[in-house]
Each structure stands twice: as structure tokens, then as C-alpha cells.
Amino acid sequence: MFKSMIDKLKSGLEKTKKQFVDSFSSISFGRKIDEELFEDIEMILLKADVGVKATEEIIDFLREESKRRRLKDGEQLKELLKEKLYEILKECESPLNLGEERPAVILFLGINGSGKTTTVGKLAAQFVKDGKSVVLAAADTFRAAAIDQLEVWAERAKARIVKHSPGSDPAAVVYDAVNSAKSRGDDIVLIDTAGRLHTKEHLIKELQKIKRTIKKLMPDQPVETILVLDGTIGQNSINQAKIFKEATDVTGIVITKLDGTAKGGAIIPICKELKIPIKFIGVGEGIEDLQPFDAKAFVDALFD
Numbered sequence: 001m002f003k004s005m006i007d008k009l010k011s012g013l014e015k016t017k018k019q020f021v022d023s024f025s026s027i028s029f030g031r032k033i034d035e036e037l038f039e040d041i042e043m044i045l046l047k048a049d050v051g052v053k054a055t056e057e058i059i060d061f062l063r064e065e066s067k068r069r070r071l072k073d074g075e076q077l078k079e080l081l082k083e084k085l086y087e088i089l090k091e092c093e094s095p096l097n098l099g100e101e102r103p104a105v106i107l108f109l110g111i112n113g114s115g116k117t118t119t120v121g122k123l124a125a126q127f128v129k130d131g132k133s134v135v136l137a138a139a140d141t142f143r144a145a146a147i148d149q150l151e152v153w154a155e156r157a158k159a160r161i162v163k164h165s166p167g168s169d170p171a172a173v174v175y176d177a178v179n180s181a182k183s184r185g186d187d188i189v190l191i192d193t194a195g196r197l198h199t200k201e202h203l204i205k206e207l208q209k210i211k212r213t214i215k216k217l218m219p220d221q222p223v224e225t226i227l228v229l230d231g232t233i234g235q236n237s238i239n240q241a242k243i244f245k246e247a248t249d250v251t252g253i254v255i256t257k258l259d260g261t262a263k264g265g266a267i268i269p270i271c272k273e274l275k276i277p278i279k280f281i282g283v284g285e286g287i288e289d290l291q292p293f294d295a296k297a298f299v300d301a302l303f304d
Contacts, residue, residue: 005288005297006300006301008286008288008289008291009283009291009298009301010304011259011283011284012258012259012283012284012289013259013264013298013302014259015259015260015261015264016048016258016261016262016263016264016302017302018262019044019262019265020045020048020262020264020302021078021302021303023048024041024044024078024081025075025078027040027041027044027074028075028078030073030074031073031074032073032074033072033074033076033077038059038062038063041077042055045058045059045265048262048265049234049235049263049264049265049266049269050268051235051266051268051269051272051273053272053273054088054268054269054272057084057272061084062077062080062081065080078303085268085299085302086295086299088271088272089267089278089298089299090296091271092271092276092277092278093293094252094277094279095279096224096279097222097224097251098188098224099221099222100221101220101221103178103181103186103188103189103218104187104189104221104224105178105188105189105191105214105218105221105224106123106188106189106190106224106226107191107193107211107214107223107225107226108190108191108192108193108226108228109195109207109225109227109244109250110195110227110229110240110244111240112143112146112194112195113230114228114229114230114256115228115230115254115256115257115282116192116195116228117140117146117150117192118149119226119280119282120136120150120192121149121150121152121153121154121156121157122153122287122289122290123190123280124153124154125153125156125157125158125159126287126288126290127159127187127188128157128158128159132187132188133160133184133185133186133188134157134159134160134186134187134188134189134190135159135161135177135180135181135186135188135190136153136154136157136159136161136162136177136189136190136192137161137163137174137178137190137191137192138150138161138164138173139171139173139174139177139192139193139194140192140194140195141164141165141166141167141168141169141170141194142166142167143166143194146192146194147163147166150163150192151163159190160180160186162176162177162180164176170194170210171206171210171212171213174191174213174214175217177189177191178214178217178218179217182217191210193206193207194206200243200247204246204247207247207248208247211225211248211249222251223251224251224252224279225249225251226250226251226252226253226254226279227244227250227252227253227254227276228253228254228256229241229253229254229255230256231255231257231260231261231264231266231281232260232261232263234261234265234266235266235270237266237270238269238270241253241270241274241276242274245274245276250276251277252276252277252278252279253270253274253276253277253278254280254281254282254290255267255278255280256282258281259282259283267281267298278293279292279293280292280293281293281298
């Protein structure tokens with residue numbers, strides 16, 4: 001199973017690997033280490049959406065450490081790059097905090113199209129497979145399609161769903177879902193919410209009301225508040241994240257669709273700038289392709 005997950009990770013990061021590490025190898029092999037090489041590496045990092053700040057930090061590290069270790073050949077910089085990426089990304093490793101009480105409550109945020117509802121469904125299926133009883137709360141009442149999509153996932157994952165009619169109060173859906181899970185002794189409640197950034201003020205009020213509702217029912221239970229970001233838009237997702245951070249306390253991030261982009265390097269500025277743990281990454285269409293984020297496995301998959 002572990003080998004299978006590693007293979008899926010390697011396959012899912014193939015486009016980023018070509019843009020990032022393969023390009024690095026193509027320019028560094030057999031070359032002496034000089035300023036021109038560092039400029040070429042800098043360009044590769046920027047094209048991979050690593051971002052200006054993170055790229056500068058990485059280049060400074062490569063420059064200083066190559067001198068300190070008296071490296072001569074450009075290919076030797078690869079190990080330094082790997083070392084630096086792991087140093088950055090390991091700071092963002094963190095498992096889900098499900099607390100001591102039951103049900104555990106996980107609230108999902110993200111704009112429409114980010115893969116939020118699919119992430120909720122995949123995680124539900126994984127929990128059910130692990131023997132947990134799961135309730136899905138269809139709190140994106142703004143879109144009837146979101147409720148329908150979550151119903152399909154509930155059936156597929158063999159999870160229970162709590163829903164109201166489109167246009168209902170999302171906090172009322174959450175109240176019924178959490179209350180129902182408490183009374184039936186369910187293990188986990190996964191809450192799908194709307195993500196309408198163009199009505200920012202409404203979004204903030206809605207999320208705050210949902211959080212207050214959960215707190216009333218589960219006053220001592222931590223609520224994982226997970227922001228789902230679309231990996232294909234690269235570091236542009238940082239701006240989205242800042243808006244959601246204004247709305248509520250985001251405790252974790254899921255980065256989806258990494259298999260469909262060469263911009264996987266954006267995970268580095270996302271980690272550095274947002275300073276929010278990355279809980280999962282999506283590297284394919286399958287349920288098992290939503291994987292817990294492992295910094296070492298991620299870096300190894302890029303360089304293998």
C-alpha cells in the first residue's frame with residue numbers, strides 16, 4: 001500500500017517534476033557553478049511558480065552552501081536544492097486534529113471549482129474505509145448542484161448526509177448535522193460550505209455563524225477548518241487564502257489537482273507565506289489520490 005501511494009505521488013507530480021527538477025538537471029549537468037548558473041536556476045524556480053521571495057531564499061542558500069561545501073559541478077547543487085525544499089516544507093506538515101470528543105468536526109472552505117466538494121467526498125470515503133461513521137453536511141445551500149454532488153458522494157462513500165432545500169440557512173444545516181451525529185454517536189462530521197468571494201462580507205458572516213453554531217454544540221471540541229486550494233492556479237491561490245483567513249481561523253490547507261499542473265512549486269510560497277499546515281494534497285482522480293501531506297515523500301517524488 002505504501003509503495004502504491006508513493007507511486008501515485010510520483011505520477012501525480014510528473015508535470016511539476018518536468019518543469020522543476022528535470023529542467024534543473026538539464027541546465028546544471030556538467031556545468032561549473034557560477035553566477036550565470038544561479039540565474040538560470042532562478043528562472044526555472046520562477047517558472048515553476050515558486051514565487052519571488054521563496055526563490056530568492058533558495059538561491060541565496062545554494063550560493064552560500066556551495067561555497068561553504070566547496071562544490072564545483074552544477075549537478076551537485078541538486079542535493080542542496082532537495083535539502084532546502086525539505087527544510088521549508090517540513091514546517092507545514094501536520095495531521096488532522098480530530099480532538100477527543102465525538103463527533104470530530106471538519107469544516108471545508110474554498111471557492112467553487114477548487115475541488116472542495118470532491119475533497120469532502122474523498123475524505124468521507126477514506127474515513128468510512130477506516131471503519132468510521134461519517135455524516136456529510138450540505139451547507140453550500142447557495143448552489144443546488146453542490147447539494148446534488150454531495151449526495152452522490154454520500155452514496156458512493158456510504159456516509160449519511162444532512163441537507164436542507166437550496167437557499168436554506170447553512171448554519172441550520174450544520175446544527176442539524178452535528179446534533180444528529182451527537183445523538184447517534186457518529187465519529188465525524190464533514191461540512192461543505194459555499195465559497196462566494198464576490199460577496200465577501202456575506203461569506204464572512206456566514207462562516208462566523210457556522211463556527212458559532214458548532215461551538216454551541218461542541219464547546220470543548222476543536223474544529224478543523226480546512227481551506228481547499230486549486231493547485232492549477234499556482235501561487236495566485238494565496239490571495240484567495242488571505243480572504244478566507246480574514247473570514248475565519250483556517251487551521252489547514254488541501255491543495256488539489258496537482259496532477260494537472262506544472263505549477264506544483266507553488267506549494268512552497270503557500271507554505272512559507274500563509275504559515276498554515278498543509279493537511280492533504282490531491283494528485284489524481286481516485287479516492288486514494290487524496291493523500292496526507294508528507295514533505296519528505298513530496299520532495300523525494302520530485303527528485304526520483
